[in-house]
Every structure is written in C-alpha cells, then in structure tokens.
Amino acid sequence: MTEVVAALIWDNDKFMICQRPAEKARGLLWEFVGGKVEPGETKEEALMRECREELGVAISVGGVFTEVEHRYPDICVHLTLFNAKIAEGVPRKLEHNDIRWIRREEIPLYDFCPADVEILQKLKNYRSI
Numbered sequence: 256m257t258e259v260v261a262a263l264i265w266d267n268d269k270f271m272i273c274q275r276p277a278e279k280a281r282g283l284l285w286e287f288v289g290g291k292v293e294p295g296e297t298k299e300e301a302l303m304r305e306c307r308e309e310l311g312v313a314i315s316v317g318g319v320f321t322e323v324e325h326r327y328p329d330i331c332v333h334l335t336l337f338n339a340k341i342a343e344g345v346p347r348k349l350e351h352n353d354i355r356w357i358r359r360e361e362i363p364l365y366d367f368c369p370a371d372v373e374i375l376q377k378l379k380n381y382r383s384i
C-alpha cells in the first residue's frame with residue numbers, strides 16, 4: 256500500500272484542483288495537490304513538502320477531510336485528503352499541467368483520478384468552510 260497525501264484548499268466557494276503532467280501515471284487527469292509520503296516523514300510534513308515543491312506555497316494543514324483506498328494496475332494507494340490553507344505565497348504551476356479553482360457545480364467538467372471519484376461525490380454535498 257502506498258501512502259499518498261493531498262490537500263483540499265478553498266478560496267471562498269472554490270477549491271483548487273491540479274492537472275497531472277502528461278508523462279506521469281494518471282497523466283492529464285485532475286487531482287488534489289499532493290503526492291507520496293516519503294520514509295521518515297509524517298503525512299503533514301509530506302503534504303507541506305509537496306505543496307512547496309509543486310505550487311511554491313507554504314500551507315497550514317488542518318484536519319482530515321476524508322480517506323480512500325484505490326487499487327490501480329501499478330499501485331494500491333491509501334489517500335488521505337487534508338483540509339489545508341495557503342499560509343504564504345501564490346500557487347504556481349511548478350510541476351502540474353494546469354491549476355484551476357472550481358465550484359462544486361463544475362466537478363462534472365473534469366476527469367479526475369479514479370480514487371478521487373468518491374471524494375468528489377462527498378464534496379458535492381458539502382458546504383465550504
């Protein structure tokens with residue numbers, strides 16, 4: 256099982272989604288910013304590192320929004336999605352193909368990683384904080 260962490264970041268009624276680079280697994284699918292937890296890191300540390308590397312921002316990590324497991328042909332992921340806030344900086348596309356802020360109504364317009372589908376179902380019915 257591969258531990259993956261990701262961030263749910265709101266800006267009023269919009270949340271941030273990122274498009275994976277074409278050359279990576281799940282290329283061009285949309286995801287929440289994040290990545291694999293490295294040995295010796297806590298999940299929170301991994302998420303802060305990924306946000307710095309991928310967006311150039313510092314975040315503060317809140318509670319867990321939800322957790323899911325999904326088996327892909329190449330890996331089996333346990334994904335923990337944290338509520339998070341940008342503490343410093345403006346997100347930049349340092350690694351992603353694209354970054355968007357979307358309303359819940361716009362979820363059907365994007366193809367997300369299969370593991371995220373049940374998360375988006377939950378998000379659809381959720382009030383932003």
Ligand SMILES: Nc1nc2c([nH]c(=O)n2[C@H]2C[C@H](O)[C@@H](COP(=O)(O)OP(=O)(O)OP(=O)(O)O)O2)c(=O)[nH]1
Nearest residue numbers: 259261280281286287288289290291332368370371
């Ligand atoms: N970051 C992220 N990954 C997700 C989500 N949903 C989902 O299925 N995944 C999958 C895609 C990848 O197979 C895996 C995350 O690995 P990654 O390739 O993004 O990890 P990484 O940034 O540490 O990259 P690498 O060093 O392995 O290249 O989890 C999501 O919402 N966010």
